[in-house]
Amino acid sequence: MHGEAISPMMSDALVILGAAGLVIPLFARFRITPIIGFILVGLLVGPFGLGRLVYQFEWLSYFTITDPVRLEPFAEFGIILLLFSIGLELSFNRLWELRRLVFGLGALELLIIGSLLAAFLSMLGQYWTGALGLGLALAFSSTALVLPMSGTTNPVGRAALSMLLFEDIMIVPIIFLLGALAPYAQSDGMTGLFDTLWQGALVVIAMMVVGRFALPRLFALAARAKSPELFLAASMLVVIGASLATALVGLSPIVGALIAGLLIAETEYHTEVEGIMEPFKGLALGVFLITVGMGIDLTTIWANLWTITAAVVGVLTLKALVTGVLLRMMGARRSTATETGILMASPSETTLIVLAAATQALLIQPGTAQFWQIVTAIGLTITPLLAKLGKHMARRVEPAPDMTQAMAQDGRPRVIIVGLGRVGRLVAQMLDKHDQPYIGIDSDSDLIESARRDGYNAIFGNAARGDILDKLGMADCPAVILTMDEHILAQSLVRRLRTAHPDLPIIARARDSYHAAELYRSGASTAVPETLESSLQLSEAVLVDLGVPMGPVIASIHEKRDEFRERIQLEGALEHKPKLRTSTAET
Missing domain, CATH: 1.20.1530.20 (Na+/H+ antiporter like fold)
Structure with a gap:
């Protein structure tokens, strides 16, 4: 009686939602596209898979699509x-x-x-x-x-x-x-x-x-x-x-x-x-x-x-x-x-x-x-x-350009930008505007191709590999800027770079103040939380619109930024995560 009460449509919905709930996180964990997972699920639960056995084992009808x-x-x-x-x-x-x-x-x-x-x-x-x-x-x-x-x-x-x-x-x-x-x-x-x-x-x-x-x-x-x-x-x-x-x-x-x-x-x-x-x-x-x-x-x-x-x-x-x-x-x-x-x-x-x-x-x-x-x-x-x-x-068929040639256009040491998305490109534009040589690196071949076509000095490479950054001239590099939105990779890179180059300026993009504190603990010279900067920019815009003179506004923004930076560095030094989360929420 209970089996008859469950419609085939409900059974199919159970299989599909169960597949989505299992396939997507499981395949994402192993960095495999869920496309293969869904097709394999269809093969398993379909009429040519477990569906063949429904007539022998009736309970399988709740987990198959015949x-x-x-x-x-x-x-x-x-x-x-x-x-x-x-x-x-x-x-x-x-x-x-x-x-x-x-x-x-x-x-x-x-x-x-x-x-x-x-x-x-x-x-x-x-x-x-x-x-x-x-x-x-x-x-x-x-x-x-x-x-x-x-x-x-x-x-x-x-x-x-x-x-x-x-x-x-x-x-x-x-x-x-x-x-x-x-x-x-x-x-x-x-x-x-x-x-x-x-x-x-x-x-x-x-x-x-x-x-x-x-x-x-x-x-x-x-x-x-x-x-x-x-x-x-x-x-x-x-x-x-x-x-x-x-x-x-x-x-x-x-x-x-x-x-x-x-x-x-x-x-x-x-x-x-x-x-x-x-x-x-x-x-x-x-x-x-x-x-x-x-x-x-x-x-x-x-x-x-x-x-x-x-x-x-x-x-x-x-x-x-x-x-x-x-x-x-x-x-x-x-x-x-x-x-x-x-x-x-x-x-x-x-x-x-x-x-x-x-x-x-x-x-x-x-x-x-x-x-x-x-x-x-x-x-x-x-x-x-x-x-x-x-x-x-x-x-x-078309390998990336030689790194040594990319680094030695004018013989000057170059800032290394890791990640050439929207943030990395903006940093590159500002460096170029002030005549500071740089080279960008990213593991996305399409992004590198687009960046080079737009005039950026960029090469393909995975910065997580230990030898890539060394080939770019880390010994003479004036600074490294990490712009990727992958907090675990950023922390790992900061830790490795700080160990190999104790005096190197490392400027890293952070998602929030909690992430910034983790980057400071890993060895970053400066960590810039996106949430903090957006809040400061909003404050600056509204103060100027209200008629406050630009000079005092900019001074107060710099003062508030330094205050937050000192607080985040202190929290990072304390290595007390529960308290850090509380202070972040209060911020």
């Missing part, structure tokens, strides 16, 4: 929220700047890869219509996995975004094309395509016109109410309404979600919307990845191991080579072309949709579709590994 179809709407919603969040990070101006890449690089990448795969499959005996459907399906790359790994602001992210945007635009025309190629297709197949295109264009234009006027007012009302729930409801209303509008005229709902994100990105409320939607996007994307894992049948893979392995390797290699060559032809650096090509080699969640459309149109047999679905699921699973391989190969 019907993946129930999760498909939630998985689709995860993709919709992902495209919505991507739109929030973009703007219409940025899209216009990417137009050459979207309709040039994106079109060439999809058409060339699709044609080559279709030709190869046709040579293996697949009829040409089925080969074309398979080729186009396998040419897609995963928007859901690639963009969170690549970002959208660095060269790799911009190239990947351009190609993925074109692929998303082409989903509907390709599905219509497969329907027109079906053996039973009627003459109105292309007419349906044209109807969808002009109706979709009208809907998109209407959304853009109405959204520019309505969305700022909608979110302004939500902001005045000061209710996070109302802000969430307004965000959900916009993304679901936009997705339904494009779906009703035959376009993909992800097109509507992307446009909704772009429209909100033009308003002043996009940061708040992005923060509110982030948890829902992550959970919904996790559901999608679990459904991918459910489609992997290990017994089928084992029975066709060599064939499936050859298919996976062949498809990934072809896509990586074509994408990399196209990027090089369009002027991309070798490192960017290499990393983007390998990352974009992964198949896509859209591949599964196009395969289903080709099967429904009788262009390919169900057994053939199942084989390529397994290939796609394996490719999605190893996408995080492709991302790591791409970064490694990018550094191999």
Whole structure:
């Protein structure tokens, strides 16, 4: 009786929430992307995993998902929220700047890869219509996995975004094309395509016109109410309404979600919307990845191991080579072309949709579709590994510049800045303004590439390695500035540098006064708490606006800063953490 009272939907929710609660922290502990974890959970709890044993052990039904179809709407919603969040990070101006890449690089990448795969499959005996459907399906790359790994602001992210945007635009025309190629297709197949295109264009234009006027007012009302729930409801209303509008005229709902994100990105409320939607996007994307894992049948893979392995390797290699060559032809650096090509080699969640459309149109047999679905699921699973391989190969084909040359441009000792994010760049700008030579180091290759392009003296390297900073000339270095937002790494570096160089000035960024006290205990010459500096700047601004003369204000700010610094140094020397936390709260 009690077992019957629990609905399958509740059981599925228990499995999904349990997976999210276990997978994310466990894989984060070992610095492994949760993407692999969610796919492995799907493999374990799906119909090809423990789900096989439900009929023998009924209690397993509470910990497995035997019907993946129930999760498909939630998985689709995860993709919709992902495209919505991507739109929030973009703007219409940025899209216009990417137009050459979207309709040039994106079109060439999809058409060339699709044609080559279709030709190869046709040579293996697949009829040409089925080969074309398979080729186009396998040419897609995963928007859901690639963009969170690549970002959208660095060269790799911009190239990947351009190609993925074109692929998303082409989903509907390709599905219509497969329907027109079906053996039973009627003459109105292309007419349906044209109807969808002009109706979709009208809907998109209407959304853009109405959204520019309505969305700022909608979110302004939500902001005045000061209710996070109302802000969430307004965000959900916009993304679901936009997705339904494009779906009703035959376009993909992800097109509507992307446009909704772009429209909100033009308003002043996009940061708040992005923060509110982030948890829902992550959970919904996790559901999608679990459904991918459910489609992997290990017994089928084992029975066709060599064939499936050859298919996976062949498809990934072809896509990586074509994408990399196209990027090089369009002027991309070798490192960017290499990393983007390998990352974009992964198949896509859209591949599964196009395969289903080709099967429904009788262009390919169900057994053939199942084989390529397994290939796609394996490719999605190893996408995080492709991302790591791409970064490694990018550094191999275009290594970082020689450190000695970077240090010896004018023979003067240089300040070393560890971390070239927003804080490190600002420090570098101030040093440069006052003619103080510096060199920046960071372990993020994309960030270093962007910094060098913007004119900063920067090199790639992991400062946690003991020999890297020594190669930069620590013996003659006038000062080291630590700007990273990783308190454990900062403390470790301060401790090691102070031991090796007792007289070296070490200036470190701290999160708060408690962290600053820890850095002082580790040996920092100066620790600058972000919370303290923001408070002092706010105080300075309000005093000046109230008419207090600038001179006394600046003097009082310096006095208060010295007072806080002495207090933090004293607390650090006392090494009494419970008392420190109390005094920090009082501060």
